[in-house]
Amino acid sequence: MNLDRRRSLQPSDRLARALGWLGIGLGLYQLLAPRSVTRSLGVEGAEAIVRTCGARGLATGMGALSVNPKQALWARSVGDVMDLAALLALLADRDHPKRGSVKLALAGVGACAAASLYCAQAQTRRHAYQGGRTPDYRGRSGFPRGLEHARGAAATRSGLPSRPMALPSPAHSPGPRFQTTPSRQRDTSGYTKGSDYDY
């Protein structure tokens, strides 16, 4: 199959998906193994905070995979900025035992924050709900003879084969039908309470 590259999914959509899955993966890791995170960053005892960050990442990650991810991406960007602030605070402590790990985390979170911000902006432009020119449709009645002429016009129109047959019911169906079987239609001699005749 020769692919033509005209497609609805744009690079920012694919980036949103990647960020979504990344957020879900990291969120689960933080939720399930918070001690590993706190140990590597030298902040033992802060497991509850790590779990909260994990839940946040999970939520924004799922949102980034939704039909309209822009709100989740903005939320994720705010979260990333908060994470950056926390990591910078750790880095400010020159005696911090895991400065190397913190620097590494800072680089990773910084890259994710930049990607999130870029993607949130792109998705906001892309999903500009009701954006663009707002036309005036007040002249589009759809009734060439005017609205007043149309009111009830079909209700009084003759020769309507379809109208009364709105329901999928044999009693109101058009066209030739299968005959109901004599035993079901007429013969009720075998009737007992609780049979098919009791509706």
Next chain:
Amino acid sequence: MKALCWHGKNDIRYETVPDPRIEDARDAIVNVSSCAICGSDLHLFHHFIPAMESGDVVGHEFMGEVMEVGAETRDLKVGDRVVVPFTITCGECEQCRRGNFSLCERSNRNKALADKVFGHAGAGLFGYSHLTGGYAGGQAEYVRVPFADQTHVKVPDGLTDEQVLFLGDIFPTGWQAAVQCDIEPSDTVAIWGAGPVGQFCVRSAVLLGAEQVVVIDNVPERLAMAEAGGAIAINFDEESVLARLQELTRGKGPEKCIDAVGLESHVPRSLDSVYDRFKQAMMLESDRAHVLREMIYVCRPGGILSIPGVYGGLIDKVPMGPLMNKALTVRTGQTHVKRWTDELLGLIEEGQIDPSFVVTHSAGLEQGPDMYNTFRDKQDGCVKVVLKP
């Protein structure tokens, strides 16, 4: 040939695919002159409909010229100009003979699969998942039409494509929704959703003589279009739907309610919408039911709920208590297109209605993927997109 193919969530591509060919004596090949993006195509686009496969050709609203026929297509001839109903009908099974064309017992070639999911299968549909037969859709240059001797509506040359194209789906869908309401001259008909089907529900209810037609949405230009067609508009972003409907019906509620929204209903700042979105994200329900809940709540006791909006699977928190205690009647189903097309074509020919009013965007098929996004996000006042292969 070129066609629009589904490749996953939000991923529609304009691609080259093999040309269709006659596979059965009752087949025909239609050279598509116009096709449309339907609101229910967005459910595929968002991947809420199961059993789609990568590469499936989408689209179920199309028309064109017959370019090839099988040996048993009766009066359908090469060169005929036809609109193709989205429900494929054999015309011979018990359901077809009763006029229940969307329940055709023979046209769904994946009946066993659909039986497992739905209990009993409905008709085969064009371009709408393998649950409904896995037939290639109409957003393409050519389409194979099975049971073509039955699955077509011949249209006269004097009418434009835009005037007759919607006979294949949204016009009869809106019409059936209104007919199912058994509209009486004193009725208030409330319609949720001012999208393309909602617009035709409005026009149908007006033509059928409802005293009041009310439409509920939050897109200003769509509400304006519905008002032009004779509806009273309620913008749910600006006012309470419940309070306004009470006011319009002297506190009694509308007798007839139509859900022209379906499985993706959502209202910002509504608790149940947040609940539905969460459950949907957690895969604990497949469809969102805000409109259904609201309809059941506001409908007048003894009233009718008509549901043309597409639902695909499971919903949660449906208020069965009010539904039962208010003795509401629920009528729904895919559209029995062929049951209504003679009458609707007659209305168009008489000049009672011109369905082209709903077309806001027209583009080449190659722009289809972009048009899906435009339609989904309601950009540039998009209400209905017609594509020209």
